[in-house]
Amino acid sequence: MKHVRNTIKATAALAAMLASAPAIAAWEPTKPVEIVVAAGAGGASDQMARMMQAAIQKNNLMKQPMVVSLKGGASGAEALMYMKSSDGDANKVLIAYSLIYMLPLSAKIPFNWRELTPVSVVAMDQFVLWDNAAGPKTVKEFIAAAKAAASPFKMGGTGSKREDHVLTVFMEQKTGAKFSYLPYKSGGEAATQLVGNHTEANVNNPSENLEVWRAGQVRALCVFDKERISYKTKVTETQSWNDIPTCKEEGLDVQYLMLRAMFLPGKVTAEQVAFYVDLFQKVTQTTEYKEYMEKQALKPVFLTGKDMLKFLEEDDKLNASLMNQAGFVAK
């Protein structure tokens, strides 16, 4: 379960990129660019896409407008197949997350991320263990309560055999407690159900539980990373993101981070890739991006070129082994 997410490395890569800033890109889009979201409206991917749309528009980073296109059908498979069938069309950019590794394994979708063209990794997303504000106050109490419960604790999450489900299985393996995993359609629904006390916990991304956390309806127990989230501004009355302990600190040694990355369809030219690398690099320097990272407690990362490929291959292996261990790979 060790995997290295080196922010320093990312920063170094960014610096390298800046130093060797490419000459003025010869290609630029001639019609509106479609940013393809592999999730429903209002989800984390959608919000991020809209932030980028706003950042690009407000800072005049591109002449053509950018439109957000929601393709969340079939748990996001719709977007993957759409990108796969758009070979050579450089007016479509996918905003991807770990479904690019997991969905082909669990649902046998005929898709491989290597068929698309990686542009850049733009952020890493955290996972947090949440329980109802009226529930146990620490991870230890939570695990103890889960073990003592007559019927298994109900864990809500997004979709089946995906990140949330994998994390639940690993929590079971590490602690010996049993959970019933309830797959909801979206993180928002999982949040509402936790507030209504229909589930005992969820492992939502920070952005998905932000509003109910601020409303004091849920408690953040621990974050699934090897270090705490860096943001120290108060989010709720009493807590900042930095106040949430890591799960390891609390004796639950499970870590998982999720990539947020941009992909072009296959068979695009080097100039086209260069244009988008440059574009998203500029996006990561805007105030919109920086504010968004802090508000949603994302880890700012920028990887491209060889670094990105290396990262994707490692991440792919890691996710595949997690899926295998959890027993989620379709035969």
Added chain:
Amino acid sequence: MEALGLLMHGFAVLLTWKTLTLMMVGLVLGIFVGVLPGLGGPNGVAILLPLTFTMDPTSAIVMLSCIYWGALFGGAITSILFNIPGEAWSVATTFDGYPMAQQGRAAEALTAAFTSSFIGSLAAVLLITFLAPMISSFALKFGPPEFFSVYLLTFCSFVGLGREAKHKTVISMSLGLLLAGIGMDTVSGQLRMTFGSNDLLRGVNFLVAVIGLFGISEILLTMEERLALRGHAAGISLKVVLKVWRELPRYWVTLLRSSFIGCWLGITPGGAIAASFMGYNLAKRFSKDPESFGKGRIEGVFAPETAAHASGTAALLPMLALGIPGSGTAAILLGGLMVWGLNPGPLLFVEHKDFVWGLIASMYLGNVVGLVLVLTTVPIFASILRVPFAAVAPMIVVSCAIGAYAIQNAMFDIWLMLGFGVVGYVFKKIGIPLAPFTLALVLGNRAEDAFRLSMIGAGGDMKVFWSNGLVGSITTLAIVLLFWPVIERVFAGAGRLMRPAKA
């Protein structure tokens, strides 16, 4: 009165020139689709939905809901002038409205229809204003078992209370449930019935199905019947309007009864169609002179129109507070909300106050503006029907195709829509109702997910559906409604046995 304060805030959000203009545009478009046979409210809203994607949510929902009100108003025009119900729920309006038009009292009938529509909507909006805040806190009580019991109630009430033959309702519903299963299954994370096709990955979109089932099939039927659209010119003078309004207070019992029926059926998913028939039938039953109904009695226009509009409006309440649409159009509005990133449900009233109260305020404003608009523009809209059908039909087909394509930008959906058109035509020919089919297509997935989540949570114990007062009473009610025809017969039989015993 917290509600009043919030409502005033809602009006403040709305009273900008931009919103008011959108409101007018929406109403005019709505009346237009309401008047065109085969288009109607759900289709109109479905086709025009993509237009609003670029707007901010409040403007978008104001415009869409005004299309909805417009369609509700528009449906009455063709029923009265041409005996063609533009909407299924306008059927009952033709019973007395058309005879009135034949007697040269078209203007009177139209005024009656519009005014009673307005009254019905107003009653429902008042209900929403004062009940909505309560409903939202109540809604947090809904977990998977509660949601499933509500869906079960909807399905059961369609079977038990529907006017069509029971077996046909069940056939239609089962086919809908089957199609709803296509695509990704959320609970297991597996694909079902896609047969390796990429187009089937995302499942059958219910809007595409609705446009085909209702729009295209209606065109096919009209073509077969060689329906000539012929109309009389109609104008409304202020004198007639005032005359009808003076008569209005005499029918207060009818208006009140119909409003109540409409609100009740709108909230419990029964739909506007049932409400309009029920309103008409009850008015006839309680009238001192039931014989005069169907021969041009103004009360026969008041009753169904009030009920239809009350239920059409009240249907928005469960949609907003629980995410459960009470009518076809409400279901499409629900889809719209999700597109704008608003998750209808318990927290909508807490997290998006501006939006919710803006919408409720727009219901008041939209109805007032709509009433004035329809009263002044009747002659213009009526003239649409003087255009030959041969010219109107291609326009409707094209608008349906654009609508189906625009939902997911997929060519496949146009073929699917045409396929559903044929299915709808066949269903209408052999008398299988379309409503249960559409209902199953909308709710099938959610009902299945809710059921399976309940089972996972309860470890497969069916008692979870009676585990607390709320879920228990809904489930029991659902089962009672399912067997209602049988129960009614048993009671009637028992009643017959009792009487001789007493005598």
